[in-house]
Amino acid sequence: MIEVKGLTKYFDGEKAVENLSLHVHKGSIFGLLGSNGAGKTTLLKTIAGIYRADQGEITLEGQGVYEQPEVKNRMIFLADQPYFFPQTSIKQMASFYRAIYPHWSEERFQQLAPAFASIDMKRKLHRLSKGMQRQASMWLALSCKPDVLILDEPIDGLDPVMRRQVKNLLFQETAEREMTVIISSHNLREIEDLCDHVGIMHKGKLLVEKELDDLKADTHKIQVAFRDERHEHAISSLLDVVYKEERGSVGIYIIKGEIERIKEVFSVYTPYVFDILPMTLEEIFIYEMGDAGYDVQPILL
Numbered sequence: 001m002i003e004v005k006g007l008t009k010y011f012d013g014e015k016a017v018e019n020l021s022l023h024v025h026k027g028s029i030f031g032l033l034g035s036n037g038a039g040k041t042t043l044l045k046t047i048a049g050i051y052r053a054d055q056g057e058i059t060l061e062g063q064g065v066y067e068q069p070e071v072k073n074r075m076i077f078l079a080d081q082p083y084f085f086p087q088t089s090i091k092q093m094a095s096f097y098r099a100i101y102p103h104w105s106e107e108r109f110q111q112l113a114p115a116f117a118s119i120d121m122k123r124k125l126h127r128l129s130k131g132m133q134r135q136a137s138m139w140l141a142l143s144c145k146p147d148v149l150i151l152d153e154p155i156d157g158l159d160p161v162m163r164r165q166v167k168n169l170l171f172q173e174t175a176e177r178e179m180t181v182i183i184s185s186h187n188l189r190e191i192e193d194l195c196d197h198v199g200i201m202h203k204g205k206l207l208v209e210k211e212l213d214d215l216k217a218d219t220h221k222i223q224v225a226f227r228d229e230r231h232e233h234a235i236s237s238l239l240d241v242v243y244k245e246e247r248g249s250v251g252i253y254i255i256k257g258e259i260e261r262i263k264e265v266f267s268v269y270t271p272y273v274f275d276i277l278p279m280t281l282e283e284i285f286i287y288e289m290g291d292a293g294y295d296v297q298p299i300l301l
């Protein structure tokens with residue numbers, strides 16, 4: 001539904017995003033991860049039609065985004081720092097959104113009021129706390145009934161109850177009316193909880209784009225011990241071992257590939273300990289970044 005093809009975006013002659021292609025399915029929640037300065041905000045703003053691509057194209061259901069205001073109006077971009085007009089309350093901002101966004105739903109705005117009950121409707125938004133301002137921007141965004149909601153680190157400043165609330169609202173909107181969400185965050189637990197697809201960026205490039213389940217199925221953490229240490233060399237030559245650490249007589253391996261193949265190779269050497277340990281998205285992220293040349297110190301979580 002959203003197709004990014006060969007996108008390159010420069011700032012001052014430097015590439016912030018380089019020849020990046022990406023596909024986001026309708027109704028999906030796509031998590032964008034990456035190192036600082038990887039180009040996530042630049043990519044999100046270009047998808048939203050705020051920046052113009054220097055090369056490549058971005059389409060929403062086949063229609064170019066940047067050139068067409070009616071396509072842009074189907075998307076809402078929430079920045080990490082919410083912006084409101086000076087001296088406005090949420091009620092006044094709602095009037096502004098109503099005038100601008102054709103799909104604004106007064107009914108949805110009223111329905112969502114209990115979820116954002118802590119926001120005083122008459123209070124000036126700039127006097128609210130950072131987290132409350134984020135709540136206000138989420139309330140306004142969801143009331144626009146966007147087809148695509150693009151969120152640049154929006155949840156990170158919310159308290160745990162509100163985070164759960166907002167996540168539930170996102171699940172509801174994607175399930176009931178197939179809203180598509182693209183969300184960037186450094187909080188990998190949130191991404192793991194929320195997203196069905198993930199992309200990992202580093203230095204302007206997309207290293208990985210996969211279904212979260214496939215990404216998890218492709219990397220494994222194995223705890224193993226052999227009576228004969230020489231077997232370890234054989235293992236490393238037969239499997240794609242991306243990391244290995246000794247803990248006493250036990251070795252911890254991070255290995256990419258199919259789990260059945262991994263089991264088969266290990267079983268030949270009859271280890272007396274062989275456990276497959278659960279791997280978090282945070283660990284997968286760290287090892288993917290290491291693979292891409294990011295200076296990752298050995299970290300097993």
Ligand SMILES: Nc1ncnc2c1ncn2[C@@H]1O[C@H](COP(=O)(O)OP(=O)(O)OP(=O)(O)O)[C@@H](O)[C@H]1O
Pocket residue numbers: 011012015016034035036037038039040041042043
């Ligand atoms: N408006 C701008 N003018 C000049 N350079 C920019 C601008 N916006 C981003 N950049 C540069 O583009 C690169 C990518 O920045 P971007 O903000 O997209 O990264 P990011 O992945 O969102 O980073 P972070 O995780 O730190 O927020 C960086 O080198 C940054 O300095």
